[in-house]
Every structure is written in C-alpha cells, then in structure tokens.
Amino acid sequence: MSEKSTHAHMAVFAKIDHIAEALERLREFGIQEKDMSVISGYPISDEMLGRPMVWSNVPKIAMGGFIGAFIISIALNWGTPLLYPIHVGGQPLLPVPPTIILTFEISMLGLMLSTFLGVLWESLFPSYGPKIYHPDVSHGKIGLVFTCPDDQCAAIHKALTEAGAEWVRQMEAKPL
Amino acid sequence: MTANIPAIPLGDAHHDAEAEYREEHLMLDPRPREEMNNMVLESMRDKSLSFWVTAGVLGMLVAVALFGAWGYMIANGMGVTGIRRPVFWGVFIANFVFWIGISHAGTFVSAILRVFKAEFRRPFTRAAELMTTFGLAAAGLYPLIHLGRTWRFYWMIPYPNQRWLWPNFHSPLVWDMIAITTYLLSSTMYLYLPLIPDLAMARDHSEGWAKKIYGWLAMGWRGTEAEFRHLNTAINIFAFAIIPVMFSVHTIVAWDFAVSKVVGWHSTVFGPYFVTGAILSGVSAVTMVLALIRGTMKNMKYFIRPEHFDALGKLVLIFSMSWGYFFFNDFNLEWYGGEAAGHAVMEYHTKGPLAWIWYGMLIANLIIPWATLWNKNVRRNPWAMFVIGFIINLGMYAERYMIVTFVLSRGRMPFDWGWYKPSLVELAISLGSIALFLFLYVVASRLIPLVPVWEVQEGQLAHTLRKIGRATVISVSELE
Numbered sequence: 001m002s003e004k005s006t007h008a009h010m011a012v013f014a015k016i017d018h019i020a021e022a023l024e025r026l027r028e029f030g031i032q033e034k035d036m037s038v039i040s041g042y043p044i045s046d047e048m049l050g051r052p053m054v055w056s057n058v059p060k061i062a063m064g065g066f067i068g069a070f071i072i073s074i075a076l077n078w079g080t081p082l083l084y085p086i087h088v089g090g091q092p093l094l095p096v097p098p099t100i101i102l103t104f105e106i107s108m109l110g111l112m113l114s115t116f117l118g119v120l121w122e123s124l125f126p127s128y129g130p131k132i133y134h135p136d137v138s139h140g141k142i143g144l145v146f147t148c149p150d151d152q153c154a155a156i157h158k159a160l161t162e163a164g165a166e167w168v169r170q171m172e173a174k175p176l
Numbered sequence: 177m178t179a180n181i182p183a184i185p186l187g188d189a190h191h192d193a194e195a196e197y198r199e200e201h202l203m204l205d206p207r208p209r210e211e212m213n214n215m216v217l218e219s220m221r222d223k224s225l226s227f228w229v230t231a232g233v234l235g236m237l238v239a240v241a242l243f244g245a246w247g248y249m250i251a252n253g254m255g256v257t258g259i260r261r262p263v264f265w266g267v268f269i270a271n272f273v274f275w276i277g278i279s280h281a282g283t284f285v286s287a288i289l290r291v292f293k294a295e296f297r298r299p300f301t302r303a304a305e306l307m308t309t310f311g312l313a314a315a316g317l318y319p320l321i322h323l324g325r326t327w328r329f330y331w332m333i334p335y336p337n338q339r340w341l342w343p344n345f346h347s348p349l350v351w352d353m354i355a356i357t358t359y360l361l362s363s364t365m366y367l368y369l370p371l372i373p374d375l376a377m378a379r380d381h382s383e384g385w386a387k388k389i390y391g392w393l394a395m396g397w398r399g400t401e402a403e404f405r406h407l408n409t410a411i412n413i414f415a416f417a418i419i420p421v422m423f424s425v426h427t428i429v430a431w432d433f434a435v436s437k438v439v440g441w442h443s444t445v446f447g448p449y450f451v452t453g454a455i456l457s458g459v460s461a462v463t464m465v466l467a468l469i470r471g472t473m474k475n476m477k478y479f480i481r482p483e484h485f486d487a488l489g490k491l492v493l494i495f496s497m498s499w500g501y502f503f504f505n506d507f508n509l510e511w512y513g514g515e516a517a518g519h520a521v522m523e524y525h526t527k528g529p530l531a532w533i534w535y536g537m538l539i540a541n542l543i544i545p546w547a548t549l550w551n552k553n554v555r556r557n558p559w560a561m562f563v564i565g566f567i568i569n570l571g572m573y574a575e576r577y578m579i580v581t582f583v584l585s586r587g588r589m590p591f592d593w594g595w596y597k598p599s600l601v602e603l604a605i606s607l608g609s610i611a612l613f614l615f616l617y618v619v620a621s622r623l624i625p626l627v628p629v630w631e632v633q634e635g636q637l638a639h640t641l642r643k644i645g646r647a648t649v650i651s652v653s654e655l656e
Contacts (some may be wrong), residue, residue, distance in 0.1 A: 001484075010183075037400050037401065038400070039398045039400050039401055039403050039488075040399050040404075041377065041629075041630055042209075042210055042373075042399075042447065042630045042631075042633045042634045042637070043404040043405075043407075043408060043631065043634060043655075044401070044404075045655060046401065048655075050402070051401065054402045055403050056402075056405050056406050056409045058406050058409045058410050058413065059409060059413065062413050071221040076345060077345065077346070078262065080345045081345060083347070086344050086424035088344070095346055098346035098347075098351065099346070099349050101428065102345070102346070102350070102351065102353075102354060104424060105351070105354045105355050105358045105421070105422075105424065106358070108358060108417060108420070108535045109354075109357070109358040109361065109362065110419050110422075111413075111417055112330070112361070112362045112365060112366075112413075112414060112417055112418070112421075113242045113360075113361065113365070115365075115410050115413045115414060116365040116368075116369065116410065118406070119369065119406045119407060120395070121585075122402070122406040123397075123402065123403045123406050123407075124396075125395040125396055126392075126395035126396055126398075127395065127396035128391070128395075128396055128496075131396065131398060133398050136335075136379040137398070137399055138209075138213065138376060138380040138381070138399075139209060139210040139213065139380075140208055140209025140633075141208050141212075141536070142656075148546060169501075175391075176376075176379065176391055176394070176396060176398070
C-alpha cells in the first residue's frame, strides 16, 4: 500500500452492528487494522467491534509513579530528620508510625498523578494539531476513519454505504 | 444494538410495565444522544435573571463576608475573634472539619458506586465530584485563616531556610498538609478525567471563544478506541485508589484531635467516627445539591429522578446508623470509665448551658433520619430530602462545633475552664465560606456539563427489559 497514493476517509454510522460489518468489509479490501480507527461519543469495546484489543500502559505508568513517590517519601521521612535533626523529648528521630502515614499519602499522590499523566502520555494529549474528525461523532454517530489507496476508494465507499454508512467521504485533517 | 438505544422486545401486554419502568429509571428511558447533549447544554446556557441575582448575591457575600472580614481580621489581629484562653480553636477549625466532611461524599459517592458498578450513579457523579473540589477549596482556606498571620503560611513547608526553622516533618500538621494536598489534587484529577469527553462535546457545540476554551480543555479528544481505553483504565485506577485516600484524609483530621492528650479528644475511635460523620454530612449534602439542581436547572428532571433520591436516602439512613454506632462507642466508654475530667466534659455537653446543641445534634443526626428515611415516599421526594439533608448538616456542624469548643472549654484543670462565643468576624467568615462554595458551584453549573452525558448513554446502552415468565424485569449487560 505504501507505494500507492493514499488519503484519509471517514464514514459515519448510526449503529454498532453496521460499523462492525464495515470493519469486516475494509479488511476484505486489504486495509490493515492500523489504518482504521473507530471514534465515538461513548466507549465501544474492542469485542463489539471485532477489533484487536487496544493495550494501555496506564497501569504500568501508575505503578511506576507509586514506586517513585514511595522512594521520595522514604527519602523525605528518613533523610530530612537526619539532615536537620529536631530532638523532641523522649521521641525517636525516625518514628515509624508517622512515617507510615506520610509514606501512604505521598505514594498515593504519586500513583494518581502518574495515572493522570499516563492518560495524557498514552493519548498524546494535549494535541491541538489538525485531525480527522467530524462533530457528528459527539451528536451520537460512530465514525470510522481509515486510509485507502486512491484506486480502491470508490469501491470501498460503495461497500461501506451498503454496510449502513450514512455518509462516506474523503476528509482533510483540521484543527478541532 | 444501536447507538441510539435498543428497541425493547416486549409484547403489547407489557407496554404498561415498560412505560412505568421508563418513567422510573433513567437508564431505561433513552433519548437520542443529540437530544441529551442539547438538554445539558441548554441547562448550561440558561442565564436567566435569577441566575445573575443568585451569582451576584453570592459573589458579594464572598467579597464582603469572607474576604472583607478576613482582611479586617488580618489588619486588626486575632483579637477580633472570640478565641481566648482556654479555647484556642474556635469556629475556624470547626468549619475546616465540616468542609472536609462535605468534600468526602462527592468522591465517596462517585468512586465507591463506580467500583461496585451501581448504575444509578451515572447522572450525578459529576455533581457530587464538584462538591469535593469546592468543599476542599472552602476547607483549605481555614488553616490559612486560623493561622492569623496568613502571609507566613509557607513557614509550614519543610525546606532548608535561613530562618533556621525546620518544621518537624513527622508533625500532625504536616500529615494534614500532605493529606489535604493529596486529596485536593486527586479529586480534581478524578473530576477532570471523565469530564474530557463532555468538554469535547461542548467544544463541538460551541462557537467563538467558548469553542476555543472548551477545545483547549478537551486537549484534542476525539473519542478513539485507544482514548477511551486509556481513560477508562485511569478512571478505574482512580476509583480504587481514591477511596483509601478519602478515608485517610478525614482520619488524619480526626487524629489532629485524637493524638493530643486533651480529655474528650484522646479517643481511639475518633478516626472511623469522623469518617462516618463526614460521609453522613456529605451524602446529605449531595441530596441537597441534587434537589437544587433538579429544581432550578432546565431539563434536569429528566436526568435526576426520584430513584436517585431513593438510593441516596438509603445511604443516608445507613450512615446515620453507623454514625450513631460510633458516637455511642465514644460516649459509652467515656461514661463507663468514670474519669472525673471526662465526666466534666460530658456534663458540659449534656447539662451545661449549651446542652440544647448536644440534644439538637442527636435529634438531627439520629431521630430525624431514622423517623423519616425508612419511608420510601419520603426518600423519593426531592424537597423532603433537601430538608432532611439540611437538618443533618446542621446536626453535623453542631457536632464539630462541640468537639472543638466544648471540649476545650472544660480541660483537666477547673481553674482553666472557660467560655467561647464566636465573634461577628468569625460568623461573617463562616457565612462567606458557605457563599464561596455555593458561588463556585453556581458558576461551574454554567461552565461545565453537570451531567456526564457519555456515561449516561453508556449506561442506557447496557440496560434493557426482559420478559421472564409473566414478569418484565430489568436486564443489565456487561459492556466494559
């Protein structure tokens, strides 16, 4: 496909059944999974669409943040009293119970901050550049964005229309 | 299955049952997505005279009662408050505990109901989460206000400095600061993440500067499979992680009192007692907010229905009982222990000149919810729930007021007993913080979609009616 001229196209559907059928048609035309994408106003699972599962690294990033914050917390809890000792009568310099409290809070903050940043990282947010999109998606329609060789476009448009597309057209990426 | 919700395959004989179900349950009463979008956007864009008057009055109260009185206090010193020996913690600390409590329910309702996949949560999670953020905004002011010399707040932050002041990193004050910071940041992120698809929806329905702002906030969201996968994964992590954080925050607030040797505060049950009270006041506040949203905003009667008040009413009843259990734990052991100083504190509560506050608290937190919320008709009535929620919050405020001021009034040494009366400045600041919470909420209601439309639509997709034998029953599919 790479030797042929390709363009981005978008088809819009009203029903999940129709878009699952349309994805099947695209595969029959030799379009690769990586060259098609479904966009919708609510989550539609991979199983419903018959698509390979999208992998998310957010849990790993979250765990990384938790571990990082845990280490920082231990450093703060043990390091600061050693660097700047405050001797309070009869109390240890490195008390365990308060350390547990502070370590828990700081580690959980690390977990949740990294989860949040993980979503941004994995979704490439913020991203304000031009994209293939149509507001019909937030009106409840389901969009199918795909690239196809120019010489196959007419046949693919026809096949998608037969599969239930409300409209199919070549799209230019625009700022959202 | 369709995008605009399935037809329900039932025979003619079941149409009456179907109609009843649709009227009762939002999840069974789907409307086209575009219609739901427009309903939510219309409610946001409705800026009637009453809105401007409400926002204006609240804004004035914030400016005058909160910042004006606070400025007066800064200019004239803490002497303008009623704080005197032996009561060094007054309404500012009571307000701090109260607002932390209010902030709890937003996250509790949203996170715990999400973890347990309670479907009725869908339309009101955001309204509840907003309470957390704005409740914390109000709560976060009070340590600064109580500090007196507010401009020196950064002395609390542990970093090497030329003042040779190094705050003890293991001090309960540092627990407080870190716990509240963690909770504020976490709950704000937890509010923002599910908001992104709705901000994109608002972007697609806006023009001009509004489109730019919503577009900037939506960060380029389109709703691809990958975006939803990452978002849902993150929301699930947040829902699980934020629950123990929520419990820890109010436990730490309780420990602010309990780690001291003050009689009446030094109690091992204070952590769960405070957490339960916080959830009781917070869930009651959620019912109040939902009643106001439903009663004052356009189209909200479709999204917020008696079924939601019914479910929240059951939660309020359960937490009222739990609060009663922990209260009795705290009370009974002090009473049975027979320590003279403890009995003096108890007598001040039950027989002192302000004993009416203590009895009022019991009536508000126990008798009224137990006497009313067993009744389904009461639970399903939004304005009845508003009144009950208001009374419970009065009771919970009274509880915090007594814990702070009554206990300090009756210490171990009778020569050091005293009396506390909040000054006009303290009352003005307290009123101002209520106005701040309401003002932020009223403004937010016109800036962001209060109903997570995409979550409602997802829920409606999962619900249908089935006929089993002669009965028509609700069936929920696992779509995630």
